[in-house]
Amino acid sequence: xxxxxxxxxxxxxxxxxxxxxxxxxxxxxxxxxxxxxxxxxxxxxxxxxxxxxxxxxxxxxxxxxxxxxxxxxxxxxxxxxxxxxxxxxxxxxxxxxxxxxxxxxxxxxxxxxxxxxxxxxxxxxxxxxxxxxxxxxxxxxxxxxxxxxxxxxxxxxxxxxxxxxxxxxxxxxxxxxxxxxxxxxxxxxxxxxxxxxxxxxxxxxxxxx
Numbered sequence: 231x232x233x234x235x236x237x238x239x240x241x242x243x244x245x246x247x248x249x250x251x252x253x254x255x256x257x258x259x260x261x262x263x264x265x266x267x268x269x270x271x272x273x274x275x276x277x278x279x280x281x282x283x284x285x286x287x288x289x290x291x292x293x294x295x296x297x298x299x300x301x302x303x304x305x306x307x308x309x310x311x312x313x314x315x316x317x318x319x320x321x322x323x324x325x326x327x328x329x330x331x332x333x334x335x336x337x338x339x340x341x342x343x344x345x346x347x348x349x350x351x352x353x354x355x356x357x358x359x360x361x362x363x364x365x366x367x368x369x370x371x372x373x374x375x376x377x378x379x380x381x382x383x384x385x386x387x388x389x390x391x392x393x394x395x396x397x398x399x400x401x402x403x404x405x406x407x408x409x410x411x412x413x414x415x416x417x418x419x420x421x422x423x424x425x426x427x428x429x430x431x432x433x434x435x436x437x438x439x
């Protein structure tokens with residue numbers, strides 16, 4: 231399989247339009263347009279019955295003590311964990327392209343609704359659900375796509391891996407609220423093929439070129 235995008239090239243910077251936050255000289259960051267990027271894929275196996283799309287950031291700090299704290303940095307040596315930005319399942323096998331902003335066109339405080347989504351698909355919750363859990367203005371279930379917003383004081387550039395999976399199932403055996411780990415587990419033994427596309431992003435002014 232092959233996965234490409236008109237929104238950014240593999241290994242290149244993701245434009246701010248597809249991000250939850252963009253740099254702001256006065257306040258470090260401000261909200262971005264949060265558009266989902268364009269994606270298109272080809273060469274799926276003939277036996278494909280549905281597709282799954284996952285976007286995750288493997289570079290998220292495992293501890294939040296220094297995150298976005300004035301006068302401190304998140305050290306590059308800190309162990310990193312996965313943060314899921316998009317979990318989309320049950321895309322029909324007839325689909326091979328997702329348009330820019332088709333699934334997300336803005337930042338939605340307290341999260342977009344779900345799990346039902348366009349094209350007969352379903353969306354899981356992303357990890358902004360956990361990130362905003364203690365924020366009275368923002369907490370909620372964040373379904374669908376919400377783009378990059380890495381710590382503005384992180385010493386490393388973050389990577390955002392978009393992966394499309396071709397499955398031998400019409401529908402994943404998941405009900406109610408589910409996220410990236412649950413989808414990864416449910417797909418085991420049903421993946422016929424997969425393809426990935428990686429973009430980078432930072433809000434650290436010292437790393438911006």
